[in-house]
Amino acid sequence: MIKRRKPLIYPSLVAARQNGRKQMAVLIDPDKLRLGNLDRLLKTSIDSGVHYFFIGGSLIVNNMLDACLEIISDHCEIPLVLFPGNSFQLSDKADAILFLSLISGRNPELLIGNHVISAPFLKASPLEILSTGYMLVDGGVETTVAYISNTKPIPAHKDDIAVCTALAGEMLGLKLIYLDAGSGAIRPVSESMIEQVSASVDIPVIVGGGIRSPEKALAQVRAGADLIVVGNALENDPSLAGEIASAIHGYSLQQIT
Numbered sequence: 652m653i654k655r656r657k658p659l660i661y662p663s664l665v666a667a668r669q670n671g672r673k674q675m676a677v678l679i680d681p682d683k684l685r686l687g688n689l690d691r692l693l694k695t696s697i698d699s700g701v702h703y704f705f706i707g708g709s710l711i712v713n714n715m716l717d718a719c720l721e722i723i724s725d726h727c728e729i730p731l732v733l734f735p736g737n738s739f740q741l742s743d744k745a746d747a748i749l750f751l752s753l754i755s756g757r758n759p760e761l762l763i764g765n766h767v768i769s770a771p772f773l774k775a776s777p778l779e780i781l782s783t784g785y786m787l788v789d790g791g792v793e794t795t796v797a798y799i800s801n802t803k804p805i806p807a808h809k810d811d812i813a814v815c816t817a818l819a820g821e822m823l824g825l826k827l828i829y830l831d832a833g834s835g836a837i838r839p840v841s842e843s844m845i846e847q848v849s850a851s852v853d854i855p856v857i858v859g860g861g862i863r864s865p866e867k868a869l870a871q872v873r874a875g876a877d878l879i880v881v882g883n884a885l886e887n888d889p890s891l892a893g894e895i896a897s898a899i900h901g902y903s904l905q906q907i908t
């Protein structure tokens with residue numbers, strides 16, 4: 652049996668939801684890595700207290716996954732969570748994996764098929780398995796995930812569909828809900844949808860896609876997001892990670908005091 656390196660992530664996500672402490676993950680696509688930018692992004696993330704790195708992408712262009720995980724874990728103790736675009740993006744060099752079921756879509760391979768294929772590898776690995784109801788929401792532009800997954804996102808204004816989908820995911824035993832407008836979305840998930848979904852379920856709610864400013868991140872945590880994911884906007888401006896993390900820490904402090 653391989654020993655886990657770091658404390659489990661799920662209890663910390665649940666505790667954060669219960670006590671109103673909001674969290675932030677920086678999404679790194681290993682295939683879009685430019686080493687200069689990665690150094691800056693790591694330094695900013697460490698200095699500003701980013702909670703997690705999510706690692707993954709929709710395509711495998713350079714097969715940099717293991718190298719990326721090694722570089723990050725050589726620099727810091729921030730937990731590394733795989734956010735796999737497909738069942739090839741697996742590595743036991745991470746700490747955990749979002750075991751995503753694409754519950755907004757009706758593609759059986761992404762609801763259960765890929766999970767069957769990867770289950771034996773994951774069972775034997777030291778990875779913490781975070782079963783996640785992954786919900787794509789229309790972000791105003793067709794995203795890579797929507798195209799590759801061959802699924803339609805939930806229309807941006809259909810809060811009721813999002814609520815029912817999240818409820819069904821929770822009832823099926825999924826441990827997290829991830830509302831994603833998709834990387835590079837023009838229109839992030841609406842505050843109204845986040846508010847209604849977050850109020851309907853007890854499990855932690857992750858929100859990502861198109862977040863480009865501390866103001867938008869704050870609006871989303873105020874609406875009920877427990878964990879904000881930011882990727883695309885940091886590729887050209889790693890310092891933004893620090894600004895968004897400060898805003899989220901500031902909000903969490905206000906809730907506690």
Ligand code: 1GP
Pocket residue numbers: 678831832833834835836858859860861862880881882883884
């Ligand atoms: C995408 O939620 C993530 O799956 C992050 O989106 O890259 O637009 O920040 P961005």
